[in-house]
Amino acid sequence: MKIIAPLSTTLMFLLMLSASLLAQPGRPPRGEPGAGGEALFPSQTVPKSEREKKILAVLNDMDQAQRRGSMSVPVNDGRLLRIFAESTGAKHVVELGTSIGYSGLWFCLGMEQTGGKLTTFEIDEGRAAMARANFKRAEVEHRVKLILGDAHEMVSAVEGPVDIVFLDADKQGYLDYLEKLLPKVRPGGLVLAHNMSQRQADPRYVKAITTNPELETLFVSAGDSGISITMKKR
Numbered sequence: 001m002k003i004i005a006p007l008s009t010t011l012m013f014l015l016m017l018s019a020s021l022l023a024q025p026g027r028p029p030r031g032e033p034g035a036g037g038e039a040l041f042p043s044q045t046v047p048k049s050e051r052e053k054k055i056l057a058v059l060n061d062m063d064q065a066q067r068r069g070s071m072s073v074p075v076n077d078g079r080l081l082r083i084f085a086e087s088t089g090a091k092h093v094v095e096l097g098t099s100i101g102y103s104g105l106w107f108c109l110g111m112e113q114t115g116g117k118l119t120t121f122e123i124d125e126g127r128a129a130m131a132r133a134n135f136k137r138a139e140v141e142h143r144v145k146l147i148l149g150d151a152h153e154m155v156s157a158v159e160g161p162v163d164i165v166f167l168d169a170d171k172q173g174y175l176d177y178l179e180k181l182l183p184k185v186r187p188g189g190l191v192l193a194h195n196m197s198q199r200q201a202d203p204r205y206v207k208a209i210t211t212n213p214e215l216e217t218l219f220v221s222a223g224d225s226g227i228s229i230t231m232k233k234r
Helices: 009-021 050-065 075-087 102-110 125-137 151-157 171-184 203-211
Strands: 092-096 117-122 144-148 162-167 185-194 215-221 226-232
Touching: 050 102, 050 125, 075 102, 075 162, 075 185, 092 102, 092 151, 092 171, 102 117, 102 125, 102 162, 117 125, 117 151, 125 144, 151 171, 162 171, 171 185, 171 203, 185 203, 203 215, 203 226
Parallel strands: 092 117, 092 162, 117 144, 162 185
Antiparallel strands: 185 226, 215 226
């Protein structure tokens, strides 16, 4: 699929890099068992400021001590989310599936410079409590609105415009979330969906984001799992 003009230069460059890890039809995304592929070069986030250093320290601790059973995104996927938030100048990110706050904290890191806010939904009370604690120790709680409950029943109350939607909850619910949130996504905004490998993705959602002429979609992998990047055309 082609990448069209309304993308920012930074975002366009990012997608061009991601395309080198493009998930091929009939093959697992690179980095998954059986793919036989690896990231081109190892890299890590180097903090520019004390604030970034503090948030990265919390993220590293979460990765080392809280990852097991948390269903958090892999590290490189989190870094990708941060790049999307910061490069698009995101002011409002909506996340479905807070878990312990790992991906949300990457979004918050990206919005340190944009002044943006995160609205995130979690159905599990225990995970939500851990997320709140992690947001607090990273000192980003002022940037986060965490909503506990069934997002299918509550997401319609989200106010637009939304710059980025991140889907990382029940896979069969992606289509419902898309239908309820897409009207609130600004033109040029993004809908990102996690775990979009051929064995995990809901075919109904894949069809919805690849056949709508109002959308442009690219499937990529940051090395551990598939992500769909859908832009709402201007």
